[in-house]
Amino acid sequence: PDLFEAPDYYNLDELLSDEHKLVRQAARDWVKRDVSPIIEEYAQKAEFPEQIISGLAEIGAFGPYIPEEYGGAGLDQISYGLIMQEIERGDSGVRSTASVQSSLVMYPIYKYGTEEQRKKYLPKLASGEWMGCFGLTEPDHGSNPGGMTTNFKDKGDHYLLNGAKMWISNAPFAQVAVVWAKNEEGRIHGLIVERGMEGFSTPETHNKWSLRASATGELIFDNVKVPKENLLPNKSGLGAPLGCLDSARYGIAWGAIGAAMDCYDTALRYSKERIQFGKPIGQFQLQQKKLAEMITEITKAQLLAWRVGVMRNAGTATSAQISMAKRNNVDMAINIAREARQMLGGMGITGEYSIMRHSMNLESVITYEGTHDIHLLITGLDITGLNAFQ
Numbered sequence: 410p411d412l413f414e415a416p417d418y419y420n421l422d423e424l425l426s427d428e429h430k431l432v433r434q435a436a437r438d439w440v441k442r443d444v445s446p447i448i449e450e451y452a453q454k455a456e457f458p459e460q461i462i463s464g465l466a467e468i469g470a471f472g473p474y475i476p477e478e479y480g481g482a483g484l485d486q487i488s489y490g491l492i493m494q495e496i497e498r499g500d501s502g503v504r505s506t507a508s509v510q511s512s513l514v515m516y517p518i519y520k521y522g523t524e525e526q527r528k529k530y531l532p533k534l535a536s537g538e539w540m541g542c543f544g545l546t547e548p549d550h551g552s553n554p555g556g557m558t559t560n561f562k563d564k565g566d567h568y569l570l571n572g573a574k575m576w577i578s579n580a581p582f583a584q585v586a587v588v589w590a591k592n593e594e595g596r597i598h599g600l601i602v603e604r605g606m607e608g609f610s611t612p613e614t615h616n617k618w619s620l621r622a623s624a625t626g627e628l629i630f631d632n633v634k635v636p637k638e639n640l641l642p643n644k645s646g647l648g649a650p651l652g653c654l655d656s657a658r659y660g661i662a663w664g665a666i667g668a669a670m671d672c673y674d675t676a677l678r679y680s681k682e683r684i685q686f687g688k689p690i691g692q693f694q695l696q697q698k699k700l701a702e703m704i705t706e707i708t709k710a711q712l713l714a715w716r717v718g719v720m721r722n723a724g725t726a727t728s729a730q731i732s733m734a735k736r737n738n739v740d741m742a743i744n745i746a747r748e749a750r751q752m753l754g755g756m757g758i759t760g761e762y763s764i765m766r767h768s769m770n771l772e773s774v775i776t777y778e779g780t781h782d783i784h785l786l787i788t789g790l791d792i793t794g795l796n797a798f799q
């Protein structure tokens with residue numbers, strides 16, 4: 410059977426250009442061919458499938474909206490979203506790798522870096538020759554990154570970096586880390602740290618029950634000498650890393666739809682094939698309720714993501730609007746995964762189907778890039794003007 414049907418209840422394809430559809434098709438075909446057949450095995454053994462890096466680069470998943478002169482795909486925000494959706498149909502961990510590379514490593518270098526930094530790093534990151542990671546979260550500062558203690562001192566011809574980051578996607582294999590640290594005045598800056606610099610290590614985080622096909626690790630800086638030309642000079646303060654998060658969170662709003670679509674497609678198909686009490690289970694009203702609610706929620710999520718994409722293309726989407734889409738769509742997906750798993754009965758807990766893996770993955774997705782609670786409080790602040798974080 411075609412494992413990649415595309416729920417489109419409101420004919421949203423009519424809102425897409427031919428280019429959007431071509432980009433989506435290329436990503437979909439690649440995921441179907443190169444990711445879906447192997448990903449369960451890699452998740453089970455808790456390993457990132459490094460052989461898919463070149464394929465991710467080929468479908469434009471590394472820097473979809475970075476201009477072509479720097480090796481990016483030069484696409485718009487809707488195409489970026491559609492690529493994330495198709496990748497996350499396969500696995501949220503693979504989408505994480507692409508999100509981090511594009512929005513958290515290439516974007517800050519493109520947006521806050523010098524021309525020399527852009528030319529040195531972006532083409533290699535776009536091709537997947539170099540992989541990157543993004544170090545914001547620390548052991549004692551997750552939701553509150555402004556409290557970070559990682560710091561650097563000006564030593565004349567270099568900076569001396571000390572501190573530690575935790576929960577960093579791609580850390581165990583990344584060549585390049587965009588690291589956020591405070592200077593002697595306590596102002597946050599981005600630094601590009603490269604593997605091989607003395608005092609820099611990236612121990613892997615083990616025993617995850619979620620995002621098992623994605624490598625997660627720590628970044629440890631023990632008197633690391635960072636060349637001065639590795640500082641990102643064009644933006645500082647907490648707004649610099651948060652600006653990257655806007656881009657990644659927007660991609661996740663689309664990605665979560667992909668995970669939900671895969672769970673819905675699987676449950677719908679199963680409901681027509683699985684016979685109990687002499688009927689397909691899809692004929693029972695309780696199962697129809699689940700499916701009908703799933704397609705309703707997917708359709709609403711598609712509209713949110715598309716609209717935020719249009720606003721991002723116009724440069725008008727606010728951070729709070731992006732937070733709402735990330736929060737709603739990930740919550741939508743995690744609920745659909747749970748219902749879909751129940752519809753498969755016992756089979757739903759096995760690796761024969763993708764649903765349980767999506768379900769476990771989405772526990773990370775609802776936590777990273779701002780937790781479900783934090784995004785609610787961002788909306789709360791936006792509509793009341795009253796700040797729950799102070």
Ligand code: TGC
Nearest residue numbers: 505508545552554555578647648651652728777778779798
């Ligand atoms: P606050 O005082 O509100 O803001 C500090 C400065 O930042 C500006 N700002 C933003 N700028 C751009 N984009 C945004 N989204 C922004 N939000 C705020 C703000 O205007 C201010 O600028 P200025 O010039 O006045 O200084 O900061 P706060 O300390 O009260 O914290 C606010 C809060 C809680 C919303 C924020 O810190 C937050 O979003 N916390 C969640 C942390 C988070 O999302 N971490 C993610 C780590 S990366 C990750 O998870 C990657 S997973 C990747 C994957 O595998 O896909």
Ligand code: FAD
Nearest residue numbers: 543544545546551552576577578773776777778779780782
């Ligand atoms: P905490 O901030 O300690 O939160 C614990 C609980 O308290 C949560 O429920 C939270 O919602 C709640 N809470 C916190 N503050 C408030 C408040 N003010 N009001 C109400 N409730 C509150 N980070 C990176 O920098 N780079 C990465 O690549 C990266 N990848 C990740 C990959 C994975 C698999 C995971 C799990 C995390 C990753 N993260 C990454 C870290 C992620 O962004 C943080 O886990 C997240 O921001 C939450 O921080 P925390 O885990 O410290 O939780």
